[in-house]
Amino acid sequence: MDERVREHAEVLVDWSARVEAGDDVVVSVGPDAHELAVAVAEKLGERGANLLATYSSGEITRAYLQAHDDAFDENPAHELALVENADVYLSLGGGRNTSATADVPGERRRAYTEARSEIRETRLGTRWVSTVQPTRSLAQQANMAYEEYRDFAYDAILRDWESLADEMAQLKDLLDAGSEVRLVSSDTDLTMSIEGRTAVNSAASVAYDSHNLPSGEVFTAPYATEGEVTFDVPMTIRGESVRNVRLAFEDGAVVDYDAEQGGDVIGDVLETDDGARRLGELGIGMNRGIDRYTDNILFDEKMGDTVHLALGRAYDACLPDGEPGNDSAVHVDLITDVDEDSRLEIDGEVVQRNGVFRFEDGFDA
Amino acid sequence: MDERVREHAEVLVDWSARVEAGDDVVVSVGPDAHELAVAVAEKLGERGANLLATYSSGEITRAYLQAHDDAFDENPAHELALVENADVYLSLGGGRNTSATADVPGERRRAYTEARSEIRETRLGTRWVSTVQPTRSLAQQANMAYEEYRDFAYDAILRDWESLADEMAQLKDLLDAGSEVRLVSSDTDLTMSIEGRTAVNSAASVAYDSHNLPSGEVFTAPYATEGEVTFDVPMTIRGESVRNVRLAFEDGAVVDYDAEQGGDVIGDVLETDDGARRLGELGIGMNRGIDRYTDNILFDEKMGDTVHLALGRAYDACLPDGEPGNDSAVHVDLITDVDEDSRLEIDGEVVQRNGVFRFEDGFDA
Numbered sequence: 001m002d003e004r005v006r007e008h009a010e011v012l013v014d015w016s017a018r019v020e021a022g023d024d025v026v027v028s029v030g031p032d033a034h035e036l037a038v039a040v041a042e043k044l045g046e047r048g049a050n051l052l053a054t055y056s057s058g059e060i061t062r063a064y065l066q067a068h069d070d071a072f073d074e075n076p077a078h079e080l081a082l083v084e085n086a087d088v089y090l091s092l093g094g095g096r097n098t099s100a101t102a103d104v105p106g107e108r109r110r111a112y113t114e115a116r117s118e119i120r121e122t123r124l125g126t127r128w129v130s131t132v133q134p135t136r137s138l139a140q141q142a143n144m145a146y147e148e149y150r151d152f153a154y155d156a157i158l159r160d161w162e163s164l165a166d167e168m169a170q171l172k173d174l175l176d177a178g179s180e181v182r183l184v185s186s187d188t189d190l191t192m193s194i195e196g197r198t199a200v201n202s203a204a205s206v207a208y209d210s211h212n213l214p215s216g217e218v219f220t221a222p223y224a225t226e227g228e229v230t231f232d233v234p235m236t237i238r239g240e241s242v243r244n245v246r247l248a249f250e251d252g253a254v255v256d257y258d259a260e261q262g263g264d265v266i267g268d269v270l271e272t273d274d275g276a277r278r279l280g281e282l283g284i285g286m287n288r289g290i291d292r293y294t295d296n297i298l299f300d301e302k303m304g305d306t307v308h309l310a311l312g313r314a315y316d317a318c319l320p321d322g323e324p325g326n327d328s329a330v331h332v333d334l335i336t337d338v339d340e341d342s343r344l345e346i347d348g349e350v351v352q353r354n355g356v357f358r359f360e361d362g363f364d365a
Numbered sequence: 366m367d368e369r370v371r372e373h374a375e376v377l378v379d380w381s382a383r384v385e386a387g388d389d390v391v392v393s394v395g396p397d398a399h400e401l402a403v404a405v406a407e408k409l410g411e412r413g414a415n416l417l418a419t420y421s422s423g424e425i426t427r428a429y430l431q432a433h434d435d436a437f438d439e440n441p442a443h444e445l446a447l448v449e450n451a452d453v454y455l456s457l458g459g460g461r462n463t464s465a466t467a468d469v470p471g472e473r474r475r476a477y478t479e480a481r482s483e484i485r486e487t488r489l490g491t492r493w494v495s496t497v498q499p500t501r502s503l504a505q506q507a508n509m510a511y512e513e514y515r516d517f518a519y520d521a522i523l524r525d526w527e528s529l530a531d532e533m534a535q536l537k538d539l540l541d542a543g544s545e546v547r548l549v550s551s552d553t554d555l556t557m558s559i560e561g562r563t564a565v566n567s568a569a570s571v572a573y574d575s576h577n578l579p580s581g582e583v584f585t586a587p588y589a590t591e592g593e594v595t596f597d598v599p600m601t602i603r604g605e606s607v608r609n610v611r612l613a614f615e616d617g618a619v620v621d622y623d624a625e626q627g628g629d630v631i632g633d634v635l636e637t638d639d640g641a642r643r644l645g646e647l648g649i650g651m652n653r654g655i656d657r658y659t660d661n662i663l664f665d666e667k668m669g670d671t672v673h674l675a676l677g678r679a680y681d682a683c684l685p686d687g688e689p690g691n692d693s694a695v696h697v698d699l700i701t702d703v704d705e706d707s708r709l710e711i712d713g714e715v716v717q718r719n720g721v722f723r724f725e726d727g728f729d730a
Contacts, residue, residue: 024443029420031399041425045432050441055394055420060406067410076415078389081446 001035004154008131008213009039012090013047015161016129016205016213021048023087026126028056033094033133040090052082056091058100065104065112072115080119089126093298094133098141102239110329127206131157131213132298141236142294155289156214156299164216165203168286170359171218171351175199178346181222181282183307185342187230187246192222192282200317202283202302209317216287216302221318221325222279222309225249233306233335236295240265245334253277254311269311275328281310281318283333284344284352297333305339305355366400369519373496373578374404377455378412380526381494381570381578386413388452391491393421398459398498405455417447421456423465430469430477437480445484454491458663459498463506467604475694492571496522496578497663506601507659520654521579521664529581530568533651535724536583536716540564543711546587546647548672550707552595555614557587557647565682567648567667574682581652581667586683586690587644587674590614598671598700601660605630610699618642619676634676640693646675646683648698649709649717662698670704670720 013019025044029037037053044051083089101109113120132138132153139149175181179195197220201208204215231245242262247254254277259266270277288304301308310333314325338344344352356363378384390409394402402418409416448454466474478485497503497518504514540546544560562585566573569580596610607627612619619642624631635642653669666673675698679690703709709717721728 022438024441026443034396034422034424037420037422038424038428041429042432045429048433048436048438050438050443051425051429052441052444052447053420053422053425055402055418057399057402057418059399059403060416060418063403064406064410064416067407068413071413073387073413073415076389076417078391078415078447078450078452079417081450082417082443085443085446087443 001039002150004150004158005035005039005133006042007158008036008154009043011158011161011204012129012131012213013040013043016131017088017090017127018206019044019047019049019088023047023049024052024085025049025088025090026052026054026082026086028054028089028091030092030094030133031055031057031059032096032135032137033092036092036094036133040092049088056093058095058097062101062104065101065108068108068112070108070111072112074115075118080122083119083122083126086126089123089128091128091130092133093130094135094138096135096137098137099239129206129211129213130298138294138296141296144294149294152292152294153299155291156287156302159214159216159287159289161203161205164286165201165208168201168203168216168218171284171286171357172199172201174346174351175218175220180347182345183229183342184345185336185338188228188336190225190227190229190249192279193224194220194222194282196320197221197318198320200315212298212302214287214290214299214302216290217283217285219281219283219315219318221314222282223326224252225279226251229309229336231334231336233293233300233337234295235293235297235300235335237262237265237269237332242266252279269330269332272312272330273328275326276312276330278311278326278328279309280312280314280326280328280331281308281333283308283310300335301333305337306335307338307344308333308335310334366404367515369515369523370400370404370498371407372523373401373519374408376523376526376569377494377496377578378405378408381496382453382455382492383571384409384412384414384453388412388414389417389450390414390453390455391417391419391447391451393419393454393456395457395459395498396420396422396424397461397500397502398457401457401459401498405457414453421458423460423462427466427469430466430473433473433477435473435476437477439480440483445487448484448487448491451491454488454493456493456495457498458495459500459503461500461502463502464604494571494576494578495663503659503661506661509659514659517657517659518664520656521652521667524569524579524581524652524654526568526570529651530566530573533566533568533581533583536649536651536722537564537566539711539716540583540585545712547710548594548707549710550701550703552611553593553701555590555592555594557644558589559585559587559647561685562586562683563685565680577663577667579652579655579664579667581655582648582650584646584648584680584683586679587647588691589617590644591616594674594701596699596701598658598665598702599660600658600662600665600700602627602630602634602697607631617644634695634697637677637695638693640691641677641695643676643691644674645677645679645691645693645696646673646698648673648675665700666698670702671700672703672709673698673700675699
């Protein structure tokens with residue numbers, strides 16, 4: 001076994017999920033995530049935690065959904081009971097085809113998702129962490145050779161998370177103290193209110209309200225968005241290529257949009273519900289182990305020198321206690337590169353210019 | 366997909382487990398049982414049942430057990446809750462190495478098994494069925510080519526179960542009406558009481574108290590065993606080859622044993638507890654789709670022209686209500702060939718001679 005698989009498992013179990021003796025842990029294993037699952041099992045055994053492995057396969061989901069009708073039982077008792085009794089939920093992604101469920105009708109998929117909302121919410125109440133084993137399928141999605149992709153993925157995953165958390169805390173403090181954010185670059189001039197909102201220092205650990213490995217971003221829940229923004233990082237959304245999406249906001253909501261490619265998908269997203277026309281997230285990528293786009297949101301949105309905005313649902317951790325943020329059935333991230341001709345301002349003060357933060361060497365106010 | 370995989374899934378879901386709309390189904394998937402799992406998912410979708418897939422891997426179990434100490438938490442709540450809320454539990458075996466857990470110390474394994482007894486008992490209270498996807502690893506265990514092994518396995522699995530059930534009912538009736546069974550062949554002359562016990566017509570369906578696919582045996586729970594028996598079908602028990610085991614019984618218990626090979630393993634089994642020295646099962650194989658030994662008990666014990674006896678635990682279905690049968694932590698099957706120089710008598714009347722039953726053509730009383 002590649003020693004990095006063991007290190008990945010150790011970071012996941014100890015740093016990310018803070019597993020302790022006696023924890024009841026569900027490990028969701030993708031068909032090509034077997035090796036990582038073995039390494040995670042070893043760590044869970046060492047820690048004295050209790051392991052139950054589930055199997056998460058796009059091909060199984062597709063076969064089931066294609067054969068089922070549109071009426072699903074609500075929150076089946078066996079699965080709900082499993083997550084209700086889990087302390088930790090580790091999702092080890094890794095399939096053989098990122099398009100495995102491409103031909104499942106959207107309506108079927110939505111009906112299935114809606115019928116399982118309580119299971120999903122309960123799972124989000126555990127110490128959950130999502131990660132992936134670098135697979136051939138993900139390498140292909142990234143247009144990379146397998147060995148090259150593994151190097152890329154482990155560079156992103158095996159960071160010094162404690163030190164990155166300290167670095168990111170500086171940006172979190174600036175955002176928490178601020179009221180208004182302005183993002184300016186070519187084709188972009190957008191302002192958002194963040195007054196009263198709390199930024200998350202997403203350091204790939206539940207101890208930081210952060211549930212992705214890799215992570216490495218600071219995010220908050222903006223509102224009252226005004227202006228225009230162009231997202232120049234290419235990505236696949238719902239199986240379709242999306243390029244250079246432009247959104248125009250007035251009074252917090254999208255009033256106009258277009259795209260060089262994939263405009264239909266963006267239109268579909270915006271039509272979902274009222275919340276889908278408003279922002280749920282402003283995220284600022286700070287993981288410099290991620291040095292290229294790989295068409296995988298788990299990695300792309302954390303990349304250094306990028307900013308992303310999500311249409312749809314806001315994360316509770318950013319909101320004052322009991323206050324509902326933007327609500328929606330979707331959360332769709334779009335990413336823009338900020339390494340050139342760009343600046344991010346908080347209350348009129350530049351905090352990042354051309355990718356360099358004010359607390360870093362080489363910052364030019 | 367081989368059409369036989371779909372047929373296998375259909376037999377499993379409809380005939381074996383009697384799955385209906387609304388059933389909460391756990392499907393335990395081995396690492397190489399993916400294809401069967403996809404076919405089962407399709408059937409469960411068609412029936413409107415609710416699917417949760419778990420992942421059962423010897424390598425994961427080994428990694429976990431090797432890293433853990435000998436003190437396991439009793440019946441972890443998340444796994445117990447899962448099986449408590451399951452209506453159906455389908456185990457799709459199929460690994461990559463039948464010796465995947467060979468180096469786990471026996472004591473560790475026993476401690477793990479003991480700590481999970483309530484989970485196991487609860488699972489046995491569901492409509493559970495164990496089957497396997499024919500894998501390269503099982504082909505190797507059988508000393509067969511992969512394609513050849515698939516043909517063998519599907520011949521055993523894709524029977525006309527309804528008609529086999531009718532055939533087996535004739536033997537069940539003979540056993541249920543009888544008091545004493547005598548098995549005679551070269552090196553074997555054994556008598557057992559079956560008075561008051563009920564035979565199971567094991568037709569690969571929960572509707573027949575039968576939980577294996579393939580099945581195709583009639584079994585009961587004998588006691589008061591006297592005499593000697595030689596088991597000439599070679600098999601692997603706990604990773605060791607066992608050949609020509611001979612057991613001598615007095616007053617229902619083993620008083621002497623030897624073996625051409627694997628005597629140590631038999632000794633270990635007999636030492637487990639008091640019940641391990643007594644029989645828990647007399648089984649008569651009636652699946653003529655199984656035409657050779659493949660060193661896999663799921664198949665071997667169902668083979669036509671064989672009889673097996675198990676040391677250890679008896680099945681509840683054979684016992685009068687509320688009466689405890691032979692109890693033990695083990696249930697170890699041993700098999701003898703009865704196709705030559707053999708006869709099976711019930712209360713002095715020959716019911717099978719040289720493999721042919723009295724209700725079959727060619728029977729020679």
